[in-house]
Amino acid sequence: MAYSEKVVEHFQKPLNVGSFGSSSDVKDRSDIGVGIVGAPECGDVMQLHIKVDEAGKIEDAKFKCFGCGSAIASSSLATEWIKGRTVDEALAIKNTEIVEELALPPVKIHCSVLAEDSIRTAINDWKKKNGHDVEDDHHHH
């Protein structure tokens, strides 16, 4: 399968690779939200760390990804899009926007779904740590 130029670009030079510490380091930090979605046996795992200020703005985001090129590109793009947004603005990002931006073929749509899930899971983690209500709206699939 030929990949879109944007997927290749993100794959070769992924943006915001990394983390804000090991899983035990970030577990109790209230300024960090952690989202880990997917499963190794399914061939993709995305890990998103977001650093959120007191006003609910995402100051920084880092990802790690075990997955195909489209999964890596989707998570790289997701970090780029959520940086500087408030958590509510970030929650509004739809997987279909990722599909469109990266020109993902139908068999790779699940990569974009995973990226959207990682955003929501990380934000919910931050909300829980800070006593905010967690919305459980599954608006994809």
Added chain:
Amino acid sequence: MTAQDTTIYFDHASTTPCDQRVVDAMLPYFTSIYGNSSSRNHAYGWEAENGVDTARSQVADLLGAQPKEIIFTSGATESNNIAIKGAARMYAKAPAGSESRGHIITAVHEHKAVIDPCRRLEREGFDVTFLEPGADGIITAQMVKDALRDDTILVSIMWANNELGTINEIPCIGKICKEHGAVFHTDATQWVGKLPTDVEADNIDLLSLSAHKMYGPKGVGALYVRRRRPRVRLQAIQDGGGHERGFRSGTLNVSSIVGLGAACAVAKEEMEAEGKRLSALRDKLENELMSRLEVVEVNGHRDHRLPHMTNISFGFVEGESLMMGIKNIACSSGSACTSASLEPSYVLKALGVGDELAHSSLRLSLGRHTTEAEVDEAIEGIAAAVQHLRAMSPLFDLWKEGVDISKIEWQSH
């Protein structure tokens, strides 16, 4: 510019280039020697028939068979279908439409071109046992022996596995079948032309092979059908003019058959030296990667396997992304993402390789034109790509932290 100018070809288990000597042998058969080999009453037909006869002898010669025992087909898939369905229906214990028509033994990690004909026979009233290999990927004679029943009519076990290169215990399996009176078929697509074959000493009744895996053209293959001690009979699948002793009707693909014959003649001369050269290169490739990278595993038996290929897993790295990272190397992966089904390789699963390692596997298969410089380049490229991907792999981090990945409750989709 074609892929050949930019990309190293390490996918010879998928297909091989045509050897120039094969092409040279074929060319006259397109424009000058174009007769129908079945035309018995003019020179065009005789010339074409001579070409087919030569090819039949060349194929037989490589297998230790008689020329009359070679049936030309469109490839190994067709050979497997004719052999498996043809033998089962011929030796059935009960007529079509009834149950308990006979027992067939094969294995779970056979090629789909064996598994699917067996599945069809199941629906036609035959019982099929799908043997599971050991962790080394090998089907032993003992496994076959333990599965034999009084009503076993057919055993089909591939010689060498297409994903792993592992070699099953063929001469011994053949012997057991012979003693039991069951017909023994082997899909030898990956084997023939790589290592020596002797259908007599190896106790084989039916053997499938394909030209394009051994530097011949695509779309042609052969089926060996034993004629003596015992004479194996088959019910034909395709009806028509009764070509190929009635086993395979249809005008012969003369130019391709000539190509298959030429490919067999070259293989007979060169396979021993070629195997030695390629196994040294394959070992270098494996050893270098294993010494440079952590958590690298070779799948399948390390010794009982074909000389030119390896199936190797790089932990914490997904296969499709790895292939994307080495896009100047053409190879295959057991990763789900590279398959139409989105399932990881059923062959690796059969070995009990964990799903995540199956997703992380590459099949690298070297060939006649592979150079040491290409192997060196591939080592550098693969090592760099694995390191690039591990730097962004959350699983690699967890492993370094000492977390057991299999104990985590993953949120599966």
